[in-house]
Amino acid sequence: MAFRIAHELSWSASRASTLASCPRRYYWDYYGSWLGWDASGDPERRQAWLLKKMTRMPMLAGQIVHDAIQRWFELRRSGGEPPEREAFIAAAVAELRRHYKDSRDGKWRQRPAKITHLAEHHYAEPRIDEGTGEAATYGATYRDRIVESLTAFLEMPELEEVRSSDPGSWLACEDMSTFDVEGVKVYAVPDFAWRDAEGVVHIWDWKTGSPRDADRFQLEVYAGYARDFWDADPERVVGYDAYLRDRRVVEVRPGSAGLEQAYRRILESLAEMRASHFDAGETAGDPEQFPRVEDARPCASCNYRELCGRG
Numbered sequence: 108m109a110f111r112i113a114h115e116l117s118w119s120a121s122r123a124s125t126l127a128s129c130p131r132r133y134y135w136d137y138y139g140s141w142l143g144w145d146a147s148g149d150p151e152r153r154q155a156w157l158l159k160k161m162t163r164m165p166m167l168a169g170q171i172v173h174d175a176i177q178r179w180f181e182l183r184r185s186g187g188e189p190p191e192r193e194a195f196i197a198a199a200v201a202e203l204r205r206h207y208k209d210s211r212d213g214k215w216r217q218r219p220a221k222i223t224h225l226a227e228h229h230y231a232e233p234r235i236d237e238g239t240g241e242a243a244t245y246g247a248t249y250r251d252r253i254v255e256s257l258t259a260f261l262e263m264p265e266l267e268e269v270r271s272s273d274p275g276s277w278l279a280c281e282d283m284s285t286f287d288v289e290g291v292k293v294y295a296v297p298d299f300a301w302r303d304a305e306g307v308v309h310i311w312d313w314k315t316g317s318p319r320d321a322d323r324f325q326l327e328v329y330a331g332y333a334r335d336f337w338d339a340d341p342e343r344v345v346g347y348d349a350y351l352r353d354r355r356v357v358e359v360r361p362g363s364a365g366l367e368q369a370y371r372r373i374l375e376s377l378a379e380m381r382a383s384h385f386d387a388g389e390t391a392g393d394p395e396q397f398p399r400v401e402d403a404r405p406c407a408s409c410n411y412r413e414l415c416g417r418g
């Protein structure tokens with residue numbers, strides 16, 4: 108019998124947010140694209156999977172900032188000197204250009220799971236038109252976002268304690284992990300966490316976009332992870348959203364009460380997911396069971412608009 112990856116229900120804050128924003132998008136992300144990695148399989152699953160793998164410039168810029176900060180910490184952990192500011196920022200900007208060109212030149216076709224494919228290129232959006240010069244303006248927006256975010260990371264006084272923390276006190280740096288809620292894997296990827304000399308656990312999330320309602324909830328979920336994985340007392344866990352471009356830090360102290368509230372939200376969300384869950388390894392299901400969002404405005408930047416007829 109051929110080996111088959113089990114299609115199991117799992118939970119993450121981003122999965123919950125996708126379900127809340129558009130059930131059809133949730134279907135394509137977690138069901139309709141399942142098995143689409145097999146190029147010889149069902150054409151619609153394959154199409155959905157290729158669309159799922161696409162990114163957009165705001166997400167790409169955010170990922171590059173996260174990767175650069177992760178490398179900065181890894182260099183410190185390995186005993187090396189962090190790179191000079193100019194080299195650090197120039198390397199990240201070069202990454203943006205490389206990813207952009209890979210997408211524009213269609214390199215992603217060689218390895219769709221690994222090489223960047225921008226939805227802006229796929230849908231030939233005017234903002235990415237090199238002939239009119241709009242692409243240069245659009246690209247400069249995200250180059251500036253990277254420069255501003257990384258400069259803030261290096262300069263913000265609120266981050267001094269993090270930058271100078273002892274690598275021996277670090278607990279996580281972009282490590283993906285899971286913890287269990289009622290037998291379901293809950294994904295947690297704290298950007299950075301460390302434990303200070305008094306035993307307080309500090310969890311940081313780097314943000315390159317604008318504040319969202321879900322940001323606080325995300326930190327509360329990480330506090331649950333800290334309790335389960337690092338045996339942290341919930342009263343001694345502090346979360347921080349660092350909005351790098353605004354040079355602003357929002358502190359969250361969930362405590363036991365906040366943690367219980369977060370668990371209740373996870374359970375409610377899980378109940379909603381369970382109600383529509385099925386084994387996508389057995390059947391592709393019926394997308395009509397997952398309604399399209401009524402207000403079509405978010406469709407303009409959605410990867411799946413050609414599948415939804417909203418292109």
Ligand code: SF4
Nearest residue numbers: 129132399406409415
């Ligand atoms: S195109 Fe619109 S309706 Fe379709 S998945 Fe995306 S957001 Fe939902």
